[in-house]
Amino acid sequence: MTKSTDHQMPELDFNTPALKRHRKIRALKDRIAGMGIAIGGSSVILAVLLICFYLLYEVAPLFSSAEIDAKASYALPAQDQGESLYLTTEEQSEVGMRVAMNGSIVFFSVADGNVIEVIKNPREEKVTAFAVESDTSHLMAFGYGDGKALVAKHSYRISYPDGKRKITPFVEFPYGEEAIEVSDFAIKKLTVRDTEDGLTIAAIGDSQSAITQVNKETNFITDEVELSEQSEPLPFVADVASMLISGDQRYLYVATRSGQLSEFDLRDFDNIALKDNITLFKDTDAKLVSMTYLLGKSSIMFADSSGRVSQWFNVRDDETNEEKLTFIRDVKQPVALVGITMEQRRKGFATLDERGLVAIYNATSTRQVIDEKLSDDTARMISFTPRANGLLLEDSKGLHFFHVENEHPEVSWSSLWGKVWYEGYQEPTYTWQSSAANNDFEPKYSLMPLAFGTLKAAFYAMLMAVPLAICGAIYTAYFMAPALRRKIKPVIELMEALPTVILGFLAGLFFAPFLEENLAATFSVLVVLPIGILVFAYLWSRLPQQVRWLVPDGWQPLVLIPVIVFLAWLCLALSPIIELNFFGGNIRGWITHDLGITFDQRNALVVGFAMGFAVIPTIFSITEDAIFSVPKALTQGSLALGATYWQTMTRVVLPTASPGIFSAVMIGMGRAVGETMIVLMATGNTPIMDVNIFEGMRTLAANLAVEVPESEVGSSHYRILFLAAFVLFIFTFVVNTIAETVRQHLRKKYGSL
The missing domain is CATH 1.10.3720.10 (MetI-like)
Incomplete structure (x- = not known):
């Protein structure tokens, strides 16, 4: 009897409540995971982009142009005293000062032009020459027809009556109100330089020139400063446009209107000699408009009637070891210049041309940060405020005060990535030096x-x-x-x-x-170790198989450890012998002196x-x-x-x-x-x-x-x-x-x- 059974496959139900619930939970987990991954990835990308945009946000102002806005215009304060020989303001740009043609010193409110005080020149004689040592020192000198010069200094006293700031200007005479006898001829051109040790004044007349040194000596008993004068004649230079004495009082520069510069060596005061004759303008009929020091008294800036401003400073000659005034760089406007003014805290300057157009530059970066017409063709003088955030301009209508927004003029693509010829350097270089101990420092921001x-x-x-x-x-x-x-x-x-x-x-x-003391061992290891390992590998391959099989396959590196240690120790032990026989006992000295390589x-x-x-x-x-x-x-x-x-x-x-x-x-x-x-x-x-x-x-x-x-x-x-x-x-x-x-x-x- 044959028994047959039917095997029926059980039916699978994929739509049971449990499976449906499981699929929903899994789909929810998939969506959550997908959203989490998307959010995480997007967050990373967003974070990187935000970092990039923040960096750009901080960097962008470096390359923005300067802005200049008119703040006030008024008639020339104390106009009856004559046009201005010199313009400036105090630190806060609240009180302005101008030296009038008759030698009077006029203090006025920068905001509205109201006269605060007019200080008459102590000498009633006509002022025939005027000079300013520098904007930062506030020192001025007046020359007269009797060959005498008066040194004055404008200063400011700050007080706070009733909790409000009050700035009181005053004038002092550091060498007395009695004028210093500089020469026996009428002074036509004048320059002055003051240091802790003394004062130097140079003067030129119609056919003569002279220089005077006023030495300061402190009396050890009374602590009083005693002055002694010494005067010497100078070789005469005709048609002089401007004069300057170097910051260390070593040189006197006399420039003619045609652009010939005579450099006199003042180190031997009893025997002043002509050091050099320099032609400032080549292949041009330009006339000198202004000669003045840039901040730091290292660079001389020459402005001429062709619209060109050139920078020169002393560069030491490697062969003669002598300093020579050298042309460095220049900038140019298309028309003749009327005036130039220097920033008091940066290596910047502004030019005024005959159209009344003002251009602001930085000498280091040679960057023009602004070029704007601020007056008509009657403009005759401009001056920076001490913080370079303001500009005074004088024309036939009076005085105009402008607010200047110019935060980063020293930065340009050329100064960041190109060679720059910095003051005191022998040639253009790539240099990074962001700070120094003195205020006259020239920032060096090369990223190279x-x-x-x-x-x-x-x-x-x-x-x-x-x-x-x-x-x-x-x-x-x-x-x-x-x-x-x-x-x-x-x-x-x-x-x-x-x-x-x-x-x-x-x-x-x-x-x-350790490396410095064991240079010979270091270089020996670099040579001996690879060769030694290869030699050991060759010898290992020639050993009997019974010996090599003692080390399981793939464990051979352990055998190399003692070999490497031995070779390193051998090189270290032989280092003195190698130095003595091949490098004169001192491999560092051999590298430095024989090869000329700095170590x-x-x-x-x-x-x-x-x-x-x-x-x-x-x-x-x-x-x-x-x-x-x-x-x-x-x-x-x-x-x-x-x-x-x-x-x-x-x-x-x-x-x-x-x-x-x-x-x-x-x-x-x-x-x-x-x-x-x-x-x-x-x-x-x-x-x-x-x-x-x-x-x-x-x-x-x-x-x-x-x-x-x-x-x-x-x-x-x-x-x-x-x-x-x-x-x-x-x-x-x-x-x-x-x-x-x-x-x-x-x-x-x-x-x-």
């Missing part, structure tokens, strides 16, 4: 040394890290025993957790002195080792993962076809892993470029441009760490530091973009393997 230092540090770090990291990753992922790999890889990756400040500290305080203890070599040590874990980890992730079927197929392990590695594994390896190198480079503490502590932190491996550098990131806390918020220095940060941001962005592009190309090329 910082960008160069960034690339230099990254180059030497990558030079050390890339070969070691990639070769180590190749061996670890492909040749090393799995058990040993599981121990080695975490240890190397753990190196990345070391704080870079600790690495910088050790590099600067321990490794840099700094904290240099690029130290940075290369220290920062390379910090970058190696990043490159190693990503490269090792890329190589280890190559499908085993590819390597097994290559070996099955008869290829060796090395051929399989070079022909199959490396091309397949090349996108990941390239990404590892680029990420490591980004880490090296943005590194701060190591380069800050392990280098001399000097912003110089020198490829010398024994010289230090300063990177963009290190410069930000050092100077941002000390910079004044909103200043040019502050905003240029943000520009440096933006440059660093752009650099890493470009590097990462190139890396991603190349990685995608390599993936497409080798993805079919």
